[in-house]
Amino acid sequence: MVAASLKQTKMTILLSVNAAAILIAGVLIASAIWLNGGLDFKVVGERSDEVDEKLTQTAMIDAESNNENELTEEQKKYITSVHTNEGMNSEPVPDGELWAGDSIFIYQTGNVDICVGGDLKDLGSMYWQTSNQEVISGFYNSARTWLGYSPDTCRTPIIKGVGKTTITAGTYDGTRRDTIDVVVLEAPKDKWKYEVLSLVNQERVRNGLEKLSWGETCASAAEVRAEEIVTVYSHTRPDGSNWDTACIEPTGGYSTYLEGENLVVGSSAVSPETAVAAWMNSEKHRENILNPNYTKLAVGFVFSPDTQYKTHWSQYFSNF
Numbered sequence: 201m202v203a204a205s206l207k208q209t210k211m212t213i214l215l216s217v218n219a220a221a222i223l224i225a226g227v228l229i230a231s232a233i234w235l236n237g238g239l240d241f242k243v244v245g246e247r248s249d250e251v252d253e254k255l256t257q258t259a260m261i262d263a264e265s266n267n268e269n270e271l272t273e274e275q276k277k278y279i280t281s282v283h284t285n286e287g288m289n290s291e292p293v294p295d296g297e298l299w300a301g302d303s304i305f306i307y308q309t310g311n312v313d314i315c316v317g318g319d320l321k322d323l324g325s326m327y328w329q330t331s332n333q334e335v336i337s338g339f340y341n342s343a344r345t346w347l348g349y350s351p352d353t354c355r356t357p358i359i360k361g362v363g364k365t366t367i368t369a370g371t372y373d374g375t376r377r378d379t380i381d382v383v384v385l386e387a388p389k390d391k392w393k394y395e396v397l398s399l400v401n402q403e404r405v406r407n408g409l410e411k412l413s414w415g416e417t418c419a420s421a422a423e424v425r426a427e428e429i430v431t432v433y434s435h436t437r438p439d440g441s442n443w444d445t446a447c448i449e450p451t452g453g454y455s456t457y458l459e460g461e462n463l464v465v466g467s468s469a470v471s472p473e474t475a476v477a478a479w480m481n482s483e484k485h486r487e488n489i490l491n492p493n494y495t496k497l498a499v500g501f502v503f504s505p506d507t508q509y510k511t512h513w514s515q516y517f518s519n520f
Contacts, residue, residue, distance in 0.1 A: 298378035315354035332365035415496030421447035426500030465509035
């Protein structure tokens with residue numbers, strides 16, 4: 201998709217719906233695409249199964265053709281490598297237990313699945329409980345494989361709020377049972393935006409390009425755009441104007457103002473790593489990230505748990 205310019209030359213802008221590692225092709229529609237019908241998963245209580253909610257994925261679409269874009273094996277490895285469940289798998293697990301440690305923390309975006317520790321496998325059917333349903337109400341009885349998690353040893357938590365809960369899990373054959381305290385925190389919004397800049401610069405250096413600096417001039421515009429795509433997921437703003445009207449170019453000093461926008465939303469863009477992986481796994485988004493003519497990058501991020509996509513990211517590239 202090429203942005204029309206009302207002033208001077210603008211650069212290619214890009215749009216993706218949730219990113220990265222989709223292992224299933226879905227039925228796609230323009231700019232808000234959900235896997236047809238979703239995937240049904242059960243919330244599992246101790247020795248009881250209850251259907252509660254659906255875990256759905258979105259598929260990546262090309263901004264111009266609206267064609268499905270299935271990930272290559274190389275891309276699947278990339279997204280898996282940048283998103284691991286640290287803290288739960290690092291130490292041997294005692295006999296009869298499921299975790300070596302006593303507590304973990306995760307962010308409200310659901311940046312990780314909850315996994316049993318160590319090298320445990322072949323556990324068979326398990327039950328999972330939560331003590332505080334205002335924080336985690338239950339679990340999908342599968343894991344987000346597109347983020348690198350194994351359904352044999354991990355569960356996707358259904359996060360309802362911030363706070364503390366105790367997870368109890370065990371095998372139905374009675375050989376293992378354990379508890380772990382889970383603290384759910386608000387996503388560190390400002391920290392994450394600068395982490396996106398850092399990850400983008402790692403990609404640019406890897407490709408022989410200069411690093412981008414923080415785009416203070418368009419920082420407010422990037423945040424506004426992230427807020428706007430909560431209600432209208434498009435490069436057209438809710439008032440009908442073009443995306444590049446969000447940032448006002450400074451007067452004088454530039455022969456050409458260059459601007460670009462990347463957007464991503466949804467359940468695979470749950471952290472800086474997964475958002476950047478989503479963009480890097482899309483040819484057009486990658487072109488913006490690796491465009492040698494840009495010098496600045498501002499990032500917007502909005503987490504809105506009661507909306508369709510929940511996580512909303514914007515990148516605003518410029519040369520001013």
